[in-house]
Amino acid sequence: MKGRFDFPLFLVVILALILGMTTLSSAAATVKGGETLISRQLIWICIGLALGTIAFIVNYRVWIEFAPVLYSIAMCLLILVLIFGSTVHGSRSWLNLGAFRLQPSEPVKLTVLLMLAWLFKRDKTSRLNFKSIVKSVLVIGIPVFLILLQPDFGTASTILIMGAGGVFLLGMRPRVYLLFFILITAVGFGSWNYMFKPYQKERVLTFFNPERDPLGRGYHVIQSKVAVGSGQLTGRGYRKGTQSRLKYLPEPHTDFIFAVYAEEFGFAGVVVALIILFLIISRMINISQMAYDKPGMIIAFCTAVLLFYQIAISTGMIVGLLPTTGIPLPFFSYGGSGIITYLIMTGLVLSVFWNRFQRV
Template sequence: MSEQDFLRRLPEAGHSLRRRDRLQHRLHLDFTLLLLLALVAGYGLIVLYSANGQSMDGVQRQGIYFALAFAVMFVTAQVPPHLLRRLAPWAYAAGVALLVLVLVLGIGAKGAQRWLGIAGFRFQPSEVMKLAIPIMIAAYLGRRLMPPSLKHIVVSLALVLLPTVLIMLQPDLGTSLLVASSGLVVLFFAGLSWRYLLVAGVVIVASVWPLWQFVMHDYQKQRVLTLLDPEKDSLGSGWNIIQSKTAIGSGGYSGKGWLEGTQSQLDFLPEGHTDFIIAVLGEEFGFLGVMVLLALYCLIIARGLLIALRAQDSFSRLLAASITFTLFVYVFVNAGMVAGMLPVVGVPLPLVSQGGTAIVTLMAGFGLLMSIATERRRVSR
């Protein structure tokens, strides 16, 4: 190619890039983030088909959830951050009211009361708080000087503690920890002094015994004991972890092949389509398959942190960082749980485990992330 040809082609390429940039900002979507989310969702459907015993029913149901979730993501992406900040107290109050309603009129299952039924559909209000809390804390701290003062830290902790306790009463320890972490990470990114972090560490250590004695239920204590010695009750409480580690270990480097896993296909692995789906992935696609999924998650997290760094104000920066960190906590807890390094607390693998409310809530959060990413263009217009 001659120099003249190169110079003629360069403006055409630049025009194409500018046109794509205008399109994604007109739609308030981040195409890079959207592509990564779609890849994880597609990968998850492939694994879910095998985890569901090669049944299309679960895949079709999950596809409907994804369609709804992506639609919700598009809607939330249209909400400008300044409007979201004004709506934060109302969203928080509505979430707390729903949690109280669960304790009074909630639907029970397997010894827990976590759902509300509306027009024949069930949804889990605690999932709403995974967004309502970080939005509320980011709105509160975003209007104040940083790092936050002791007064503002105490108010923020109180805002986090109220819904966390209500969720623990359902009881749902796993979700309560995730909800608490989504709010606490906002405080962390607001620039907490190391002294406060040290005090928090001491308080956490000191609260272990009271929590064990007076707060945790027997089945929750059993999960911790099972983590320490799963072989003690290999046919009972330790069965899930033992079968999960067996499935992951048998997959080796490249796996047994899609639909060829024995632990999942012969139903040795309980909850293979929900909490333990990464064990199905590890058995059939091996170490390589798991690393591909983790790489996609890492790229999503990196994109989210980049959006947080480029955010226009403190509120947007704190909220974007919290949404991104929530995804990291989901992946870390689920992978650690399935690998036998953390207690089994019922945390799904994002966009891969079968589920409805969790997927919609997660995608709504990514819609807010895209709104923050396109805020610079809105301001410059």
């Protein structure tokens, strides 16, 4: 049928990928082994586009049927990584698979998404009953718990937020919201006092006032703000950002990549990037409204929530709006497992659009 492929979404994702690769090729130059980072990321993108195409061609409803299997495999990987994983930056989140390394927590996002869709594929209500809430909490809670053990605070929060987005969409009674609010406050209070590591507390605390400690914890935020600010309206030019060149920015190729972009392309560039990223999210929201069935709506909506959360944190962190938690920026940051996951999700959302008039 004519016009069923959603070119607008496809186009903005491709644009985001181009902007991302451009920034990465500048940021990677200051990182050890930068050349290989760029060529590897290109390979990951190609793999991601291929897998995304497959995800798109195979009807998303077929994928949902496999959700329990995929979800179980993913949970096994998360347990394996806790036992055999290699440690990077203090968290045990990588599996060595001979030729390449896999970060299972990235594809886990995808399986949680499919699992939620699978759980409610026949659900006819517009609010979750108690049983459904327990099921959802388990589906979301298990991976979140396993990832917190690594410990990878950033990715765990991403899955939690995506799941919470799904639960919000499916709806609950007002008093259940209230119950959750009280529970979360209590858990938050408890873990703040008993579970959080001092460095995590520090991060949250300096979030409120980074400038009071410019040499310690607030150092990165101040440096990235200087980087962003010094870009001014038109930027310092591609590969000419002094803050990133002089290695004032930590992790310029992953968590702080948007600071490199903002420094080199200025406010004009930031507006372009923000518009592109906004269009990706708003288009996915539109598609969730247009979905033929509930699972399709869940897939499109949760993908939008996930990307939105990561984009908001990653671009907000470097300008001091949000705490520094180390969350990669989709389509920009270096990382194979991540980019492949986002592209498969995009493929699924495109499939939801493609099949929006179709009965099973």
